[in-house]
Amino acid sequence: MDVKTYSPRKYWALAPSSEIAREIDTRFTQYQTWLDSSGYGAIIQDLYNAFYTFDEGGFGISLSKNKSKAKIKVNHFKNLLERLHSLTTQAKLSYVPRAINSDAESQTQADLCRGLLDYFGDEKDLNSTMSEQVLTALVKLEGYVYAPWDFEAGDEIGSDPENPGASAKQGDQRYVVLDAYDVAKHVRLKISPFYIVREYVNRFDEAERIRAKAMLDPSLGDPEELYAKVLQAGRGYEDSKYSRLTTPLDIESDEMGDTVEKLTLLHRKTTVLPEGRYTEIIGDVVLADTQLPYKTLPLVRLTTRQILNTVGGDSPATSLLSIQQPIDALYSAVVTNNLNH
Numbered sequence: 001m002d003v004k005t006y007s008p009r010k011y012w013a014l015a016p017s018s019e020i021a022r023e024i025d026t027r028f029t030q031y032q033t034w035l036d037s038s039g040y041g042a043i044i045q046d047l048y049n050a051f052y053t054f055d056e057g058g059f060g061i062s063l064s065k066n067k068s069k070a071k072i073k074v075n076h077f078k079n080l081l082e083r084l085h086s087l088t089t090q091a092k093l094s095y096v097p098r099a100i101n102s103d104a105e106s107q108t109q110a111d112l113c114r115g116l117l118d119y120f121g122d123e124k125d126l127n128s129t130m131s132e133q134v135l136t137a138l139v140k141l142e143g144y145v146y147a148p149w150d151f152e153a154g155d156e157i158g159s160d161p162e163n164p165g166a167s168a169k170q171g172d173q174r175y176v177v178l179d180a181y182d183v184a185k186h187v188r189l190k191i192s193p194f195y196i197v198r199e200y201v202n203r204f205d206e207a208e209r210i211r212a213k214a215m216l217d218p219s220l221g222d223p224e225e226l227y228a229k230v231l232q233a234g235r236g237y238e239d240s241k242y243s244r245l246t247t248p249l250d251i252e253s254d255e256m257g258d259t260v261e262k263l264t265l266l267h268r269k270t271t272v273l274p275e276g277r278y279t280e281i282i283g284d285v286v287l288a289d290t291q292l293p294y295k296t297l298p299l300v301r302l303t304t305r306q307i308l309n310t311v312g313g314d315s316p317a318t319s320l321l322s323i324q325q326p327i328d329a330l331y332s333a334v335v336t337n338n339l340n341h
Contacts, residue, residue: 011272013194013265017289021281024265028196031184032243038187040312044140044180047317048245050324051078051139070335077324081138081317089131093121120173129175133302140179140245142303142313146197148264149298150174180313181244183299187311194267195299200237203260203282207231210287226285233283235261262287266297 012023035041049055053073064070097113099106121127129145136143154170176199185192207230214223237259241250260282267277269292276292303313 013267013273013277017286020265020279020289021284021286024196024263024279024281025284027194028184028198028263031187031196032181034187035181035243038312040141041181043318045245047139047141047315047321048247050075050321051081051317052247053078054247068336068340069332070339071328071332072335073328074331075324076327077317077320080320081135084316085131085135085138088134093127093130095121124173124175126175129177132177133300136177136179137302137304137313138315138317141315141317142180142301144178144183144302145300146176146178146183146199147298147300148174179245183301185311190306190311192311193270194265195297197264197266197299199262199264200259201262201282202258203231203233203236204258206260206262206282206287210285213287229285230260230282233260233285235283266299267292268297 012027013020015023032041046055053075095114095117097110097117099110117126133143133145149171150173151171152169153172153174157168157170178197178199182198184196184198186194207227210220210230211223211227214220214226220226236257238250238257240261263281265277265279265281267273269276277289278292278294279289280287304316305314306312307314
């Protein structure tokens with residue numbers, strides 16, 4: 001996708017394919033900076049730490065060096081949030097598609113829709129995905145379900161006419177639960193015209209894909225050069241630990257080098273971009289760049305409540321945490337007194 005009229009004074013999403021990777025990376029970095037400077041990201045991290053007791057003294061009793069002071073976590077916070085989650089999701093979702101018209105064909109389509117929804121809910125883990133999204137929204141203020149169509153999934157249906165020797169797949173729906181750290185959006189407009197989705201992928205798989213694609217389409221560039229660029233791309237999982245939720249389970253190892261960030265731009269169909277835009281990048285390598293192939297964005301956001309006059313989400317967790325902290329302090333004082341006397 002090449003927009004020849006692009007200039008630095010024009011809308012960033014109009015950048016040509018040769019420059020769009022830099023624009024997407026800049027926008028995503030600016031969003032991460034906003035999370036940090038606004039304090040919104042710090043709130044999410046604090047809630048996450050308290051829920052899993054990853055903060056100081058989280059597991060068992062923590063004693064000072066001379067063992068005169070004790071610190072203990074009594075996690076009512078987690079218990080209450082899990083109860084809210086259970087009350088919300090314990091009943092299985094029941095879809096009731098309704099036909100707009102009363103003709104036989106419309107009624108048949110409604111019945112088919114009901115069957116498909118039940119199938120995807122039970123067999124494709126849509127129900128568990130939505131349950132995870134609810135818990136994510138409770139603990140981390142907002143949760144997203146990213147649901148792109150995976151062309152490389154599903155059963156084989158024959159040979160691929162565009163790639164001799166390779167088999168064509170039927171394709172299948174894919175579901176990914178993400179949080180606010182992994183989905184960049186406009187920080188002023190409540191209906192964001194764009195989203196940038198971050199996923200961690202295997203760099204070797206993506207390098208092979210772009211090399212095979214470039215061999216069929218020389219306009220993409222030299223296949224071996226693109227292959228090497230993806231393998232050398234920065235912002236792997238260990239490189240981006242300050243722009244995501246951190247946990248004690250973040251252990252550096254050689255295997256962590258296999259992962260790399262893939263950013264996907266999903267731009268709505270707007271006046272300035274009538275066809276929308278869909279772009280995938282790793283580093284400065286553009287994996288795909290085309291008009292939006294979906295009628296609506298394959299991204300659904302959930303939050304218990306919107307913070308008024310902002311694009312941020314809210315949750316009962318923010319009130320529960322302020323109660324949990326003094327409870328922990330009081331229990332710690334009682335335990336300290338009992339251990340010493």
